[in-house]
Amino acid sequence: MYNINKDLAKILKKTGAIYEFLDDRFRALAYQRAANIIEDLPDDIRNYILANKLHEIKGIGSGIASKIQEYVNTGKIQKYEELKKQVPEDFIELMGLPGFGPKTLRRIYEELGIKTKEELIKALEEGKVEKLSGFGPKKVENMLKGLQMYELSQRRILLWEALQISRYITNKLKKALKEIKDIETVGSVRRRKETIGDLDILVISEEKDRMKIMDYFTSLPEVVEILVKGPKKSSVIMKFDGKKRQVDLRIFNQEEWGAALQYFTGSKEHNVHLREIAKEKGLKINEYGVYKVDTGEKIAGETEESVYKAVGMDWIPPELREDRGEIEAALKHNLPKLVELKDIKGDMHIHSTWSDGVNSIKDIADFVKNNYRYEYIVITDHSKSQRVAHGLDEERIIREIEEIRTLNKMMGWDFIKIGTEVDILLDGSLDFPDEILAKLDWVVASVHSHFNRDNTDRILKAMENPYVNVIGHPTGRLIGIREPYPVDMDAVIKMAKETGTALEINAQPRRLDINDIWIKKAVEEGAMLVISTDSHNLSNFAYMELGVSQARRGWAEKKHILNTRSWKEIKDFVDKKRKKLGGVIQKI
C-alpha cells in the first residue's frame, strides 16, 4: 500500500506556513507539530483511522483529525484549498529562507503588492523594499544573500561526509590550541541524523582565550566567508571538495557545558518538549543551565546528566532526541539500553573480487582481522542476474566455496563464512536454486530491479524460502537520489518475524536502509535485525559505525541485532528457519 503520510504531512506543513503568514502563530504551531508527528508515524495514517486510533495520537485533536479524514476520503482538504488563495504561492516556499520570516513577507505583500519570487527579487534589487519603514540596506542585503544561499541550504550532505568534516575541524582545533579544554560536534551530527545541514561545534575555554580561538577558526584555509564573528559565537562558510557548508562555533564555560551540549544537540522538538516539562516543574532551561523560576537559583548545567536529572529524567542518548517518546521513557526511567559499536561481532554482507568488490577474500580477511575485533565475516557476492557486478553462476559459487574452505584451513581459523547476496527475481523466486543455497552459511536476498512496481509480494515470497536469512537493503532507497520502491514494510516486518528472517540495516552512507522509523517498528514487532556494511572495498568496513547509529536512532538494543551474537547463535537462527520451513540443515 502506497504510504500517504508524507503527502499529508506536506499539506499540513503548508497549512501551518499559511497560518504563520496570516499571523495565527499558535494555530500554525499546531499544524506544524501535527505534520511532524504524521511524518514520523511508522504506520500508514489510514491504519490509524481503521483501528479508530487517530484520536489517541498526541498532538492531533478533533480539528486536524477531521481534516485527515477528509484527505483520506477525497484526496483534498477544503480548508487548505481556501487558505491557499490568501497567500501567494511563491511565498509559502520562500517562508523560512534566511531573512524571510512571515512578518517580513506579509508586509512586502501588503505594502508593495508583490506576489511572485521574480517580482520580489526585482523589488529588492531596485531598492523598493529598502524604503519600507523598519527595513534598511542591511536587511535587504541579507535577504538577497538568503536567496543565494537557498540552493546551498536545500542540499543536505550525508552523515558520513559531515562526520569526516567535523572530525577534521575538531581535531585540527584541538591540536593547534591548548586553550581548548574540550570540543564536541553537536546538532544533527551528534544525533546521527542521516543527512546534515549545518555543522555546529562547541568548545570550552576561559573567557580570555576566546578571541584567539575564534581568530584561528575563522582563518582556517577552508573558510571562504565569515558570516558572524564574536567571542561567543562565530559562523563561517567552509569549502570542502568544492562544496560549501556553514559551520558554527560557540564557546562556553566549564560550568555551562552540559546545558550547552543539551541545548545545541536538539532536536528542536525534543528541546521544546523538555522545556515545557521543566516549566511545569517551576524550572527554566536555557543553554547556560537549569534555574528555579521563583528564586533564579541555578541547580544544574555542568553535565548533560545533571540537566536531565534536574527535571526528573535519565540522560537520553543523542540519537533518541527526536521527541518520539524518549522524554516519556526517560521520565519513567524506562529508556532502552541501546546497541553499541563494540557489541558487533561480525560483518555479514561483503563483496570480493569474485563479483564487484575491489579486494580478494584473503585481503579482506587479513584487513578485518588486523583492524576489527570481529569473530567472523561473511562473503556475500552477487548472483548471476547482476551481470554488471559480475554476479556468480552456480559453477563459480561452488569454486568460491572451495576457495574459502581452503583459505580457512590454511590460516587455521574458521573466520570466513560463505554466503551470497542473491537476487530476488521479478516473481519472487531466487537467482540460485535451493541446492546451492543449502550449501551456504548465510543468505542475503535483495531486490535490484523493477524499482517502480510494488515489490511487496516479491519480498514476502523470498522470505518464505527456508534458506533466505536476511532481506538486503529492504526499501531500496538511495538518499537524495532515489526514493524507496513501493513496498508494504508493515507486511514485510510481520513476515520477517513469522518466518525467522532478519531485516538488514545496510550501513552504506547513501542507503542506511531500513531507516530509523522502520527499525523502531521492527524492534516493537520483534523482528530481528542485522547491521551490515555491504563493503565493496576495505575502507567501507568503517561504515559499521553508521549502521549502529542508525540502529540506535531506531531504539534497537543489543538483543535486537543478530550480529552482536556468536556464530554458534547465528547458526541456531539459520537452522531454526530451515527446520521450520523444511530446509536441509548443514553440519559444521
Place this chain on the structure above:
DNA sequence: GCCGTTTTCGGCCCGACTGTTTTCAGTCG
C-alpha cells in the same frame, strides 16, 4: 488548533543577534 492529577479557558520554549530603532520587532537555532 491542541492540551489539561492545580486548568475545559488560557496558555502555547528561550535567549542571542541583527538591524533597525531611540526602546524594540523579527528572526534564528
